[in-house]
Amino acid sequence: MFENLTNKFEEIFSSLKKAPSLDEAQVDEGLRGIRQALLEADVSLDVAKDFIEKVKPKALGQEIIRSTSPGDMVVKIVYDELVDLLGATNNEINLNAVPPVPMMLVGLQGSGKTTTTAKLAKFLENNKKKKVMMVSLDIYRPAAQEQLRSLGEQNNILTLPIIEGQQPADICRRAISAANLNGAEIILFDTAGRTQIDLQMMSEIKQIEAVINPTETFLVADSLTGQVAASVAKEFKNTVNLSGIILTRADGDARGGAAVSMKFVSNVPIKFLGIGEKIDNLEVFHPDRIANRILGMGDIVSLVEKAAKDLGEENLKQAEENLKKGQFSMEDYLSQLRQMKKMGGI
Ligand SMILES: Nc1nc2c(ncn2[C@@H]2O[C@H](COP(=O)(O)OP(=O)(O)OP(=O)(O)O)[C@@H](O)[C@H]2O)c(=O)[nH]1
Ligand SMILES: [Mg+2]
Structure with a gap:
C-alpha cells in the first residue's frame, strides 16, 4: 500500500538525515523532492503546493532540540503536516440516533459499495456488538440485490427480503419497520452506482437521504483513481450530506494520491480503508498510523517526540529550582510560556 511514496520519502530523508547541519538550499532541495514525490503519487498540484508551503517555514525556522539532528527534525515536521493533511484524528463512526440507526453507502459504479456494505x-x-441489517436499493443492475443477499448469507448477516419491482423509497420504509420488528440496531443501505452528472440518479439519493435521515453517508471511492476520487467526493457532497469516505482497493494502490488528497480537496474525512476482497479486509483509517506507514519513519518521529518531551521536563525542573532559590527570572518565565504555547491552547 502506497509503497511508491514510501520509497521516495526514504530516498529524500536518507540524504537529509546524513547532513550534520542544514542550510536553506538543502532544505529547499528536500522540499522539491517531496513535492515531486507527491505529484508522482497523483496528489493534486494544489495539495502539493499547500503542503510544501506549510512545511517550509517550520523546517527553516526550527529550533533544533539537543540530541536530535536537523534531518530528524525535518522528518518530524513533515510527519506532523502529513497527519494533518490526512485528517488529523480518526473520526469515530456515528451511531448517535434512535435505533435502528440508518447509514448509507453511495458512489460510482463498481467502486466497491456492495462488498463494503458487507464488510x-x-x-x-x-467491534461495536450491534445487530445489523443490510438493504440493497440497487433496483437497476440485474442481480444487484441478490449479490447483497448472498453476501449476507455467506457471512451470517441479516438482509431485508427482496420484493421485485419495489422502488427505493418504499424499500427504505419497509426496511425501517422490518428492523424494528427483528431488533436490528443498525441498517446499512447499499445503493446503486451513479455518477455526479446523472441528475436523475443524483436526485434519487437525495430522496433516499430524506426518507432515512442517515447518521452516516459514506462515499465509497476507488483508491486507484487517485485525485479523481477526491474530486468525485467534492461533487457528491453538493448533493448529499457526506460524512465520510471509504477508500477501497488501497491494497492495490502503490501511489496513494487519493488518500493524501481526499480531505484537503473535499473536506470529508476518510473513515475506512478497503484493503482486499475478503469480508474482514476493512481497516479503520488512522491518519497518524497511515502517515507512519507512508513515511516509514516511525522510529525517528517517536525519538523527536521524546526529545521534545525531555527538553520540556528539563526546562521545568530548572525553573522549579530557580523558583525555590528565589531566582525565577524573566528568562524562566518566558521559557515556561513557550512551553505552554507548545502544548496548545489551554
Ligand atoms: N482488492 C480489492 N478489491 C475490492 C475492494 N473492495 C471491493 N473490491 C472488489 O471490487 C469489485 C466490485 O465491488 P462491488 O462491491 O460489487 O462494487 P459496487 O460499487 O457495489 O458496484 P455496482 O453496484 O455495480 O456499482 C468486486 O470484485 C470486489 O471484490 C478492496 O478493498 N480491495
Ligand atoms: Mg453494488
Whole structure:
C-alpha cells in the first residue's frame, strides 16, 4: 500500500538525515523532492503546493532540540503536516440516533459499495456488538440485490427480503419497520452506482437521504483513481450530506494520491480503508498510523517526540529550582510560556 511514496520519502530523508547541519538550499532541495514525490503519487498540484508551503517555514525556522539532528527534525515536521493533511484524528463512526440507526453507502459504479456494505456490517457486529441489517436499493443492475443477499448469507448477516419491482423509497420504509420488528440496531443501505452528472440518479439519493435521515453517508471511492476520487467526493457532497469516505482497493494502490488528497480537496474525512476482497479486509483509517506507514519513519518521529518531551521536563525542573532559590527570572518565565504555547491552547 502506497509503497511508491514510501520509497521516495526514504530516498529524500536518507540524504537529509546524513547532513550534520542544514542550510536553506538543502532544505529547499528536500522540499522539491517531496513535492515531486507527491505529484508522482497523483496528489493534486494544489495539495502539493499547500503542503510544501506549510512545511517550509517550520523546517527553516526550527529550533533544533539537543540530541536530535536537523534531518530528524525535518522528518518530524513533515510527519506532523502529513497527519494533518490526512485528517488529523480518526473520526469515530456515528451511531448517535434512535435505533435502528440508518447509514448509507453511495458512489460510482463498481467502486466497491456492495462488498463494503458487507464488510462494514461485519465490522459493526464484531467491534461495536450491534445487530445489523443490510438493504440493497440497487433496483437497476440485474442481480444487484441478490449479490447483497448472498453476501449476507455467506457471512451470517441479516438482509431485508427482496420484493421485485419495489422502488427505493418504499424499500427504505419497509426496511425501517422490518428492523424494528427483528431488533436490528443498525441498517446499512447499499445503493446503486451513479455518477455526479446523472441528475436523475443524483436526485434519487437525495430522496433516499430524506426518507432515512442517515447518521452516516459514506462515499465509497476507488483508491486507484487517485485525485479523481477526491474530486468525485467534492461533487457528491453538493448533493448529499457526506460524512465520510471509504477508500477501497488501497491494497492495490502503490501511489496513494487519493488518500493524501481526499480531505484537503473535499473536506470529508476518510473513515475506512478497503484493503482486499475478503469480508474482514476493512481497516479503520488512522491518519497518524497511515502517515507512519507512508513515511516509514516511525522510529525517528517517536525519538523527536521524546526529545521534545525531555527538553520540556528539563526546562521545568530548572525553573522549579530557580523558583525555590528565589531566582525565577524573566528568562524562566518566558521559557515556561513557550512551553505552554507548545502544548496548545489551554
Ligand atoms: N482488492 C480489492 N478489491 C475490492 C475492494 N473492495 C471491493 N473490491 C472488489 O471490487 C469489485 C466490485 O465491488 P462491488 O462491491 O460489487 O462494487 P459496487 O460499487 O457495489 O458496484 P455496482 O453496484 O455495480 O456499482 C468486486 O470484485 C470486489 O471484490 C478492496 O478493498 N480491495
Ligand atoms: Mg453494488
